[in-house]
Amino acid sequence: MDLSINNENGAAVARLRGExxxxxxxxxxxxxxxxxxxxxxPELAMDMSGITFMDSSGIGLILGRSKLLKECGGSLxxxxxxxxxxxxxKLSGIGRxxxxx
Amino acid sequence: xxxxxxxxxxxxxLSVNESAARAVVSSxxxxxxxxxxxxxxxxxxxxxxxxxxxxxxYRGSSGKIELTVKLLEGREIYIRVKDxxxxxxxxxxxxxxxxxTAPEEERSGLGFSVMESFTDRLTVRxxxxxxxxxxxxxxxxxxxS
Numbered sequence: 001m002d003l004s005i006n007n008e009n010g011a012a013v014a015r016l017r018g019e020x021x022x023x024x025x026x027x028x029x030x031x032x033x034x035x036x037x038x039x040x041x042p043e044l045a046m047d048m049s050g051i052t053f054m055d056s057s058g059i060g061l062i063l064g065r066s067k068l069l070k071e072c073g074g075s076l077x078x079x080x081x082x083x084x085x086x087x088x089x090k091l092s093g094i095g096r097x098x099x100x101x
Numbered sequence: 102x103x104x105x106x107x108x109x110x111x112x113x114x115l116s117v118n119e120s121a122a123r124a125v126v127s128s129x130x131x132x133x134x135x136x137x138x139x140x141x142x143x144x145x146x147x148x149x150x151x152x153x154x155x156x157x158x159y160r161g162s163s164g165k166i167e168l169t170v171k172l173l174e175g176r177e178i179y180i181r182v183k184d185x186x187x188x189x190x191x192x193x194x195x196x197x198x199x200x201x202t203a204p205e206e207e208r209s210g211l212g213f214s215v216m217e218s219f220t221d222r223l224t225v226r227x228x229x230x231x232x233x234x235x236x237x238x239x240x241x242x243x244x245x246s
Contacts, residue, residue: 021123022152023116029207053123053141055148056215060207084141091218092211 012041017050049080142219150182158186185232
C-alpha cells in the first residue's frame with residue numbers, strides 16, 4: 001500500500017496505490033488524518049485509480065476521513081475508482097455523503 | 102454435487118492474512134477461468150469473511166481461521182470460512198446492513214451485505230463461545246471456448 005499527498009494547483013490530492021483492506025486501512029487512516037489535521041484542506045480528493053482491491057474496510061476509511069474533514073471545515077471527493085471498486089462504493093450508498101467523480 | 106477439486110488453508114487470525122486468503126482463493130480459482138468480475142466478487146467476499154473472523158471472532162484474542170474452497174461440478178464455487186472465536190449471539194442483527202459492534206475501528210457494518218451481494222448464497226452458522234462458520238456459493242458463468 002502506498003500513499004502520497006500533494007497540493008496540486010491549490011487542491012489537496014491523495015493518491016492511493018495498492019489494496020485497501022482492514023489491515024492496510026489502519027496505516028492509511030493514520031497518514032490521512034495527520035495530513036487533514038495539520039493542513040485542514042478545504043477540499044481533499046482521494047485518487048483511487050491505483051487501487052487494485054477494496055472491501056468494506058475502504059468504506060469505513062472513506063466515511064471516517066469525510067467526517068474528520070467536515071469537522072475541519074473541508075470536504076472529500078473520491079475519484080478514479082475502477083469498476084470493481086465502484087461496485088463496493090455503490091453497494092454502500094456512500095455516494096449520498098461523499099462526492100464520487 | 103461432485104467436488105472436482107478443493108483446497109484448505111489454515112492461518113492464524115492476523116490481519117495481514119486477509120490478503121493472503123485472497124491470494125489463495127485467486128490462485129486456486131485460475132483453473133476455473135472466472136471472469137475478472139467474478140474473481141473480484143469472490144475475492145471481496147472472502148476478504149470480508151476473513152476480516153470478520155479477525156476483527157470480531159477473535160476480538161482481543163487470537164486463534165485459527167480455516168478457509169476451504171471447493172470447485173464443484175457445474176462451475177459452482179463453494180467457500181467456507183470457519184473460526185473458533187467468540188461466536189455471534191444474534192446472527193440476524195449481525196447481518197443487518199450498517200450494524201457493527203466495532204465503530205471505533207471504523208467498521209462500516211457492510212461485511213455481510215457485501216458477501217450477500219457478491220455471491221449467490223450466504224449461510225452463517227454460529228454458536229456463542231464456539232465460533233462461526235460462513236459458507237458462500239457462487240456459480241461461474243460459461244464463457245469463451
